[in-house]
Amino acid sequence: MGRLTESPLPPVEQRVPGRWEIGTVSRIRVETPRVKSFRIELPMWMPHLPGQHYDVRLTDPDGYHAERSYSIASSPLDEGGIELTIDKLADGEVSPYFHDVVVEGDQVEVRGPFTSYFVWRGEKPVLLVGGGSGVVPLMCMLRHRRRTMPDLPMRLVYSVRHPDDVIYADELGDETLLTFTREPPDGWTGHTGHIDEELIAEAGIEDGIGFVCGSNGFVETGSELLMDAGFDPQRIRTERFGPTS
Amino acid sequence: MNGFVSRGFKRRRQTPEELADRLPPGQYLEPGWPVLTAGPTPDVPTDEWSFRIDGMVGVTKEWSWDEFHQLPFETITKDIHCVTKWSKLDATFGGVSLDVLLDQVEPLDAYATFYSYGGYTTNLPIEEISDGKAWVVTEYDGEALPREHGGPARMLVPHLYFWKSAKWVRGMTVMDHDEPGFWEMNGYNNHGDPWKEERYWGD
Secondary structure, eight states: OOSSOOOOSOOOOOOOOOOOEEEEEEEEEEEETTEEEEEEEOTTOOOOOTTOEEEEEEEOTTOOEEEEEEEBOSOTTSTTEEEEEEEOOTTOSSHHHHHHTOOTTOEEEEEEEEOSSSOOOSOSSEEEEEEGGGHHHHHHHHHHHHHHOTTSOEEEEEEESSGGGOTTGGGOOTTEEEEESSOOOTTOOSEESSOOHHHHHHHTOOSOEEEEEESHHHHHHHHHHHHHTTOOGGGEEEEEOOOOO | OOOOOOTTOOOOOOOOHHHHTTSOTTOEEOSSOOOOOSSSOOOOOTTTOEEEEEESBSSOEEEEHHHHTTSOOEEEEEEEEOTTSEEEEEEEEEEEEHHHHHHHHOBOSSEEEEEETTSOEEEEEGGGTSSSSOEEEEEETTEEOOGGGTTTOEEEOTTSOGGGSOTTEEEEEEESSOOOOHHHHTTBOSSOOGGGTOOBTTO
16 A cells, blocks of 8 residues: 555535534434434535534523534535534533533534544545544544445444443444453453454554544553554544543 | 524533633633643653754754753743643643743744654744743653653743643744644644634634
8 A cells, every 4th residue: 555645535625614603403313321413504514524523612691601622423425514423521511511401403503624633535544443432533534435435445443341332333334343341242252351452453454544532541552552553653643532521 | 792592501610700710712621631642642761852943043052951951940830721622720830931042042033833753843933932931841740741741841832722832842943934833734723822712723
């Protein structure tokens, strides 16, 4: 595989993004007991690059604002809106609002899409490494590949704690290597325990580009494993969760 | 601003008033210190570390770890603001003011690009890093600066969003023009004033 693989993605014109706009929640899907996905229709929608995020702003009647950033889960081919997948953090301010208050038809204020470092532009081969809800921007990449280049070599190594933590469970296929770190489902014959050298090797992606997303500790481990597996540090992109609550 | 109210949204974080005044718009108070880094964490032993100022300067200078620690050291307590929305108040660092370093090199032009081990860059006009606005720091809370937070040495430019405070810093180049750095090319604002909420391009 060539190092300077030309991008096979159709060019996306990146207009200046970022005016606040009021979107409408058109669909809510329960992914796991603490994760929901929200499809938001946008009046000023523009195509995003897989991996980009939107900012969400909540406003109370006194004008108090709470802002957070959430990765986009949907392919940019899903025109007219975005899907944000939100993990509920118990002591948070924005995620509990989405989980406990927002219903279909509600309006939410958002702006985006933002930043172009943790983005996939069609390079190959690709190894995605996600921990917990770190899988969200990686799912955007998987979905976009499925829609555009289903044969492009892309694999996902996905680490979760428990069986009911698997987000997008019904969409994970042969490209995914799943591991359970605490408790596998009954009868599970696949991987258990934290991501390690063998799991990365089993993904079989060499001389590729890596995307690692999750908690800081997870990303630290994941990016070191990719470097040990021969990935060029300049081709390992990481996204670490700050506390997005 | 536009009169929009989020249906049923109730504020959950009550920030004490005297602290609330120190939070720029859209920021929340974070008691910890989250780690945010683009790419793997560089590992730079102090005996290999140096800090260099080059480019449009009267004299190019480079300080080794030991030479750097001969310079006047300050304790700096500042509020820091990350573009990802958290702010940390009264963070205490130890390091050397950039004024001390710039005095020794005589910058001849108005812009600088900071560069780091690992390849990160960020741009700052000289006026944003002089007169007590910027430091090269090697200590946090009286201890060696942890590697995940940029140790052995990072920039501290607390009046701007924290991506301007380059971790694992190894030097700066003085230039006659402004050249966007890593995040500035990837969507974050060229200036980054948290009080004006200059987060992204176009803000």
